[in-house]
Amino acid sequence: MGKMPNWADAVLVPIISLLLAALLSALVILAIGEDPLAALQLMVKGALGSSYGWGYTLYYTTNFIFTGLAVAVAFHARLFNIGGEGQAMLGGLGVALACLYIPWPHWALALLGATATAAVLGALWALLPAYLQARRGSHIVITTIMFNFIASALLNYLLVNVMRPKGSMDPATAKFPEPTHLPTLHDMLAPLGIAFSKSAPANISLVIAVLACAAVWVLIWRTRLGYEIRAFGHSEPAAHYAGINATRITVITMLISGGLAGMMAINTTMGEAERLVLNSVEGAGFIGIAVALMGRSHPAGVLLAALLFGFLYQGGAELALWTNIPRELIVVIQALVILFTGALDNMVRMPLERLFTPRKPGIKKG
Amino acid sequence: MTPAIELQGISKAFGPVQANKDIALKVLPGTIHGIIGENGAGKSTLMSILYGFYRADAGEIRIHGTPVTLNDSQAAIAAGIGMVFQHFKLVENFSVLENVILGAEDGRLLRPSLAKARKELRALAHDYGLNVDPDACIEDLGVGFQQRVEILKALYRKADILILDEPTGVLTPAEADQLFRILRRLRDEGKTIILITHKLREIMEITDTVSVMRRGEMTATLPTAQTNPEDLAQRMVGRKVLLRVDKAPAQPGATVLEINGLCLRDATGVARLKSVSLTVRAGEILGIAGVAGNGQSELLQVLGGMRPAQGQMRLNGKPVDIASPRADARTRRALGIGHVPEDRQREGLIMQFSAWENSVFGYHHDSGWQRYGLMQNAAIRDAATAQMHRFDVRPPNPALEARHFSGGNQQKLVVAREIERRPDLLLIGQPTRGVDIGAIEFIHQQIMALRDQGTAILLVSVELDEILSLSDRIAVMFDGQIMGERPATDTDERELGLLMAGVAPAGGA
Numbered sequence: 001m002g003k004m005p006n007w008a009d010a011v012l013v014p015i016i017s018l019l020l021a022a023l024l025s026a027l028v029i030l031a032i033g034e035d036p037l038a039a040l041q042l043m044v045k046g047a048l049g050s051s052y053g054w055g056y057t058l059y060y061t062t063n064f065i066f067t068g069l070a071v072a073v074a075f076h077a078r079l080f081n082i083g084g085e086g087q088a089m090l091g092g093l094g095v096a097l098a099c100l101y102i103p104w105p106h107w108a109l110a111l112l113g114a115t116a117t118a119a120v121l122g123a124l125w126a127l128l129p130a131y132l133q134a135r136r137g138s139h140i141v142i143t144t145i146m147f148n149f150i151a152s153a154l155l156n157y158l159l160v161n162v163m164r165p166k167g168s169m170d171p172a173t174a175k176f177p178e179p180t181h182l183p184t185l186h187d188m189l190a191p192l193g194i195a196f197s198k199s200a201p202a203n204i205s206l207v208i209a210v211l212a213c214a215a216v217w218v219l220i221w222r223t224r225l226g227y228e229i230r231a232f233g234h235s236e237p238a239a240h241y242a243g244i245n246a247t248r249i250t251v252i253t254m255l256i257s258g259g260l261a262g263m264m265a266i267n268t269t270m271g272e273a274e275r276l277v278l279n280s281v282e283g284a285g286f287i288g289i290a291v292a293l294m295g296r297s298h299p300a301g302v303l304l305a306a307l308l309f310g311f312l313y314q315g316g317a318e319l320a321l322w323t324n325i326p327r328e329l330i331v332v333i334q335a336l337v338i339l340f341t342g343a344l345d346n347m348v349r350m351p352l353e354r355l356f357t358p359r360k361p362g363i364k365k366g
Numbered sequence: 367m368t369p370a371i372e373l374q375g376i377s378k379a380f381g382p383v384q385a386n387k388d389i390a391l392k393v394l395p396g397t398i399h400g401i402i403g404e405n406g407a408g409k410s411t412l413m414s415i416l417y418g419f420y421r422a423d424a425g426e427i428r429i430h431g432t433p434v435t436l437n438d439s440q441a442a443i444a445a446g447i448g449m450v451f452q453h454f455k456l457v458e459n460f461s462v463l464e465n466v467i468l469g470a471e472d473g474r475l476l477r478p479s480l481a482k483a484r485k486e487l488r489a490l491a492h493d494y495g496l497n498v499d500p501d502a503c504i505e506d507l508g509v510g511f512q513q514r515v516e517i518l519k520a521l522y523r524k525a526d527i528l529i530l531d532e533p534t535g536v537l538t539p540a541e542a543d544q545l546f547r548i549l550r551r552l553r554d555e556g557k558t559i560i561l562i563t564h565k566l567r568e569i570m571e572i573t574d575t576v577s578v579m580r581r582g583e584m585t586a587t588l589p590t591a592q593t594n595p596e597d598l599a600q601r602m603v604g605r606k607v608l609l610r611v612d613k614a615p616a617q618p619g620a621t622v623l624e625i626n627g628l629c630l631r632d633a634t635g636v637a638r639l640k641s642v643s644l645t646v647r648a649g650e651i652l653g654i655a656g657v658a659g660n661g662q663s664e665l666l667q668v669l670g671g672m673r674p675a676q677g678q679m680r681l682n683g684k685p686v687d688i689a690s691p692r693a694d695a696r697t698r699r700a701l702g703i704g705h706v707p708e709d710r711q712r713e714g715l716i717m718q719f720s721a722w723e724n725s726v727f728g729y730h731h732d733s734g735w736q737r738y739g740l741m742q743n744a745a746i747r748d749a750a751t752a753q754m755h756r757f758d759v760r761p762p763n764p765a766l767e768a769r770h771f772s773g774g775n776q777q778k779l780v781v782a783r784e785i786e787r788r789p790d791l792l793l794i795g796q797p798t799r800g801v802d803i804g805a806i807e808f809i810h811q812q813i814m815a816l817r818d819q820g821t822a823i824l825l826v827s828v829e830l831d832e833i834l835s836l837s838d839r840i841a842v843m844f845d846g847q848i849m850g851e852r853p854a855t856d857t858d859e860r861e862l863g864l865l866m867a868g869v870a871p872a873g874g875a
Contacts, residue, residue: 222740227723227730234716240672241705241713242728243696 046318055200061310067288083144085285086151091262122262448520653837708795774805
């Protein structure tokens, strides 16, 4: 059957999906009596119009890169990890433990250490679902989502009963010590003579996130493990024929996936809050699914999709702040984008594919 | 005489692929008309048009002289066309009777339909020798009988034109003979039969007229009596084809593979292999004949390390661990066992991987393809390109995904990968299933060349012709056991056919 050129598949399909989502969102905004064009303007200005806006957009982007990569890596092994939320929560715990209990001499070492503990705890949180899937056939979608709730309850308990400083009313850890505070984009860009908003939370974790994209690319397309992960994801019987161990691949892939999700915490917990708070993940684990879907599980795609969702998050917040458009509507818009770019992908692709195949009289589906 | 079926100028395209090009065909009533062609020649598309699954882009269909439009299978049935598919479309846990009336019930109540069908079936059995117990459950029936039910379904719907798509693929030679007997009787009673097959022997044996298709075109229609297998093969492929394999006598060396008392039970506890013992020596081909589903697949999987089993296996005299779950396909490859699996699309290849990625599939651990922990993709791609040229894979494009190659070229990719490792033992399952004649010839030559270089080869095939022409020794499997073993020079289809049906020869195996 006909095949589209790659650029159309990678660029045209998401753009058209996006436009459709935007169109529908505009209709919804019209329906509640607001001006969609003004809303769009506000979103663009709020998210991209100032270094303050960019600072927030990139902050969210960093989160979504990590969780998007986590879902993408698992997708390559045809594993649907929707436990990014819980794995990121455990990552937060890892960051908190590293920052509170180890006296770091410098933020760079602290960052390395905290990244490692965040990744390890995130990975461990994915280990049990992975093992259950591989050896017991318990479906990973069910177990990972259950583990989200367990993680939430666990952190609740730890923050309220164990890690909360004496006398504090707030279910959060103590503030991390000064040497663990990460440089923000303001700090990093100042020596280069670029003025960047001081109060925006984007920080050096963004660099780690971009490096993670490159690392995932190497892993998937340049290493033997990546080869085996993809082979396993495409065809389990064939992987078995080739002597690829299903349990091993399932477990290792989920460890990597959970580790990436956990690493998100260096951005939120270490970079922004500088202490571990309740609900530090704020749904980024789930947004990661949409990011991975839209980015076609390719690191470059994940990067771009994360940027888009970062824009939607920040722009949406601005919208709620400055207009009568209620906060819930922002969620509707985000949901429409997820719906069109993720779930209804084929709705756009199929007609496009037909457009690209040389037309013969009377082409008909079978 | 008015033809039962007359096709004129039938064309059908799928996107850029022209599956049928300006096809003209006349089938006279009361004849058996064979349609032969390679995979992808357009036979199935043409028959799907005739059965209303596809609509032709252009052309005209006449049934007994009347132009018809066949928009769906209901219209085809109404026009008197019945189809027996290669993969039966029966409800396994329904009785024969229930299957026959399925979709042709007369009203909301089943009882009158069932009673009518019972009477009808009795008449059909009497007229055509199609005896089947109407109350038997489909899953309890043998494959040959299930096929009869398919034919009965068509006849019950008053079909007088019967299309059979590769009907003998799943049958033993004896069952195929019975089928042919039924088909002849149907013809003698005035039915028109179209037989689609890729087996030249069947065309020669049973058809009155034969049409050859090649690349979507009908290249010839001629009386079967005026042609021969070599001529037909040439017309199918478009060049001269060697139908028999050039084979020097084997020079068997030391014993390479020795298995003893191999037993396997599947997940439901059914015994699939019952104490199988055999040996294969260097430089010889042991062919395993048998009807599909009698344990051959399981034997290959056990030897290839894909599932653990009980019993002993020795390779070059050394015991091989086959019982522990750690005994996987990777360790088996490291021992020097190559494996061309029965199902190349499900197992042998990753269809979404490019040809070059597939060229190291299973061997991707080899040190030659690794450096600094990274896959040496450029080196793999170069090696794959050279390999594709040696094996004449078309198109010779290593970046093309496996699913975009034809069946024969996919098989060449697998065979090339496994043969070029120079294994001590090569396991081959169905080397030419769904492969066109030209590629069959090439693959057979490669297998023979490997044998002559001293590799021990275990060949499993449901094509008896293939077993007979390649093997040096032939073992027949039935119900998980080896029924008997014969030197290839000292047996024939008749004897093997009996063994395949589970009839132990006098004098014992």
